[in-house]
Amino acid sequence: MASRLxxxxxxxMMTEWMSTYPELRVPxxxxxxxEPLPREEGGPSRVCALLWWKATQGGPEVAHLLRRARPFSSTLLSTERNLLEREYRFHRELADVVATSCAATEPSEVDPQEQVPAALEGIYKVMSATLTIRSNPTGKLVPSFPVATIRRGDEVRGCPFEVDGQPWxxxxxxxxxxxxxxSQRPAYAQINGERLGLGELLRRSPVAPGPEQSAWGRPTLPAQFSPSATSSSDFAQACPVDTDGLNVPEGRWSRFVARLMAGRPLRIPCCLASYWDDAGVTKEEAWRNFLLVMERFPAQDWHAVDPRVGCNEEQARAAVKGIGSLHRAFSGRRMLDGVHWLPLTPLGLEKRAAARALYSDCLHGLLxxxxLQAAxxxxxxxxxxxxxSSDEAFGAAxxxxxxxxxxxxxxxxxxAPRQSVAAWTGLRFSTARQNPACAVLDWQCVSRGRGAYDLASFLALGLDVRARREMEPFLVLLYLEAAGIRGSENSRVEFYDDFRAGLLATAVFFLQRHAGTLAGGPExxxxxxxxxxxxxxxxxxAIEDWNAIQLLGGISCQDLAFGEDDKDPRALPKYKLKKPGEPKRMPRERRRMPRDSQEPLSPAERLLRTTLSTLRK
Structure with missing residues (x-):
């Protein structure tokens, strides 16, 4: 017992203890x-302090963050001990790999004065009196027929390529x-018709195109018009055929991605010393044996975001690019196969039934x-x-x-959810006005899963509602490029479903983690x-904007059962606009179904019915 104490x-903290017991990464x-944490950084705090570190005799003192733990208090998650152990093991086993991988996947800087390659997507203006849009480029292999006509001055957007030496x-x-x-069928327009005596048909606009909501991946060519089959030009030899049989200008597209992604990698705080020893102690007392000495991000160089305001555009871009580069570094590789202590998402979905039961108890208790009714x-x-409502619904989502x-x-x-913990949790952004760096301070919830979960968490919680709606299309596209996710329309639909599932999982985790704060009370x-x-x-x-209920086979609020004292919207007569000359008719009113013919309500449906009735009143 004396040894444990x-x-x-x-x-x-004492110098003798620091030099004897922790696992040091430095001499x-x-x-x-x-010293206590300064007030401008959230101090004074029971779990964080400043540690002035002198490496050599007579050398300068450097301030670092000293992280401790506090007594476990959560009654819903009951995993605070696991969170501490997970963060300790992350800094011991994964932090260096994450920092190196993020830096390796970050594209190099591109000269802003360099001319954009001609094969990239752009906006083109019609120069001829009329221009025919065709189903295929005119060639010798497949027939082509007109599908639309545009006129002089119209603008179209697309990616150029060559067929038989002609630009399309x-x-x-x-x-x-x-x-x-x-939208599923391709369409093509000829750019220059000098060979046919038509002159210049389309002229590229010098304005760079912004992201479009329908934009997804790199430009592709139809398989029947791969340059290797229709042309022997240098362009054909420089364009390899990808695994889907679609010919793409890989080198030029890579340069475009490098231009788009020019920025800084995700910053991981350096851990100088760590300590965790829960052997021989009860779970309630394990918090006493946790300690981390972390790199400090001073307030004058790194900004903490006010959670009531949310991130601005530059900060959102930096965060999305940073988390995308992290996901790209570990996606599709077997680097995490041996890391068995990482759970499946922060919810621990390897035990799905237990996660659903815990969430159900939490939600019903808060209701x-x-x-929750006000939020x-x-x-x-x-x-x-x-x-x-059920394990099937939870699992399907x-x-x-x-x-x-x-x-x-x-x-x-x-x-960070509040200023008092911003020194050691949440995100920090450098003071640079353009391309600020993003630092992620705490890693207690590190886990495995699909990257859409992290993106959904940031967009839903890190941005104001209006800002999210304005920047969301661009940020999603930026994340897809940073994470290296490309594909067809089906791939985009699948990612959007992943995003909806990420919103639901984020809501589950948010309710569990903040249940005590949401419930309120004098403390x-x-x-x-x-x-x-x-x-x-x-x-x-965000859940409503993305229609996440469709993952559950959802029904509208009007399809739920209502109480006898409530006005059932299904019983109201509905009117149609009368067409000219049509006599005015009123449809028959829908009759309320007898109570005996309705299916019995589950406890969750009864609770929801009571809540909705209260909201309407």
Whole structure:
């Protein structure tokens, strides 16, 4: 017992203990000195302090963060000990690999004065009186027929390529939709008709095209028009055929991605010393034996985001590119196969039934306490209630997040929930106005899963609702390029379903982690309660915007059973607009179904019915 007490980290920290017991990544210091955390960095704090570190005698002192733990208090997660052990093992086994991998996948800087290659997507203006859009480029292999006509001054968007030495433009999905064409069928326009005596037909605009909502992957050519089959030019020899049989200008596209992704990798704080020893102690006392000495990100050089405001555009770009590069480094590789201590998502979906039962108890307890009605929209409330109704519904929604290919997840990728913990949790951004660096401070929730989970967490919780709706299309495209996710329309639909599942899983984890704060009480900080309610509201709006209930085979609120004292919307007569000359008719009213003919309500449906009735009143 005496030996164990001697091993516990002392407070305040002493030089002898620091040089004897922790696992040091650097030479032992000759002197350490502990001070309270400054107020501007969230101090004073019980779990974090400044540790002045002197490496050599007479050398300068450098300030680092000293991280401790506090007594376990969660009654819902009951995994605080596992969170501490996970963060300790991350810094011991994975932090160096993550930092190296992110730096390796970050593209090199591209000269901004370099001319954009001609084979990249651009906006083209019609120079001739009329121009015919065709189903295929005119060639010798397959027939081509006109599908639309555009006139002088019109603008179209697409990617150029060569067929038989002639430049053609493959129209983007957005341009095809604007022309009233089927978005799934390609369409082409000739750029230059000098060989036929037509002169210049399309002229490229000097303005670089912005991201479009329908944009997804790299430009592709139809298989029957691969340059290797139709041309023997240098262009054909420089364009390899990909695994799908589609010929793409790989080198030029890589240069475009490098230009798009020019920035800085995700910053991982350096861990100088770590200590964790839970042998021979109870789970309730294990928190005493946790200690980390971390790199400090001072407030004058690194900004913490106010959770009530959210990230600005530059910060959002940096965060999305950073997490995308992390996912790309670990996606499709077997680097995590031997890391068995990493759970499947922060929810631990390897034990799906237990995760669903824990979430169901949490949701119903908060609903009975009246803690969620002010923050959740009716659609989100219905979605979350249906998610907790059965193991089948829960599995159908979140199981896709644990299907290969998996990558390394941060698990809680969002700004710090409040200023008092911003020194050691959440995200920090450098003070650079353009291309700021993004640093991720805490890794307690590190896990495995599909990368859409981290992206959904950040977009839903890290941005204001209005900012998310404005920047979401561009940020999703930016993430796809950073993560190296490319593919067809089916791949995009699959990713969007992953994103919806990520929103639902984020909501489950958010409710479990902030249940005590959301429930309120005399011991809860009112400011923390308001921030938690704001985050829950942002999540509920995102769930409704993305129609996440479709993963559950959802029904609308009007299809639920109502009480006898409530006005049933299904019983209201519906009117149609009368056409000219048509006599006015009123459809028969829908009769309320007898109570005996309705299916019995589950406890979750009864609770939801009562909640909806209260909201309507």
């Amino acid at each position: 001697r091993m516990e980290p002392c407070c305040p 032992a210091p000759v002197e350490v000195r502990e 433009l493959q129209l983007s999905q957005q341009s095809r939709e604007l022309l009233g064409l089927e 009975l306490a009246g803690a 959740l929209t009716p659609v989100a409330l219905e979605t979350l209630s249906k998610l907790s 979140v199981a896709r997040l644990v299907q290969p290919p998996l990558t390394l997840l941060h698990g809680d990728f969002q700004p 809860v900080d009112p400011a923390a309660n308001q921030v938690a309610l704001l985050g829950l509201h942002r999540l509920s709006v």
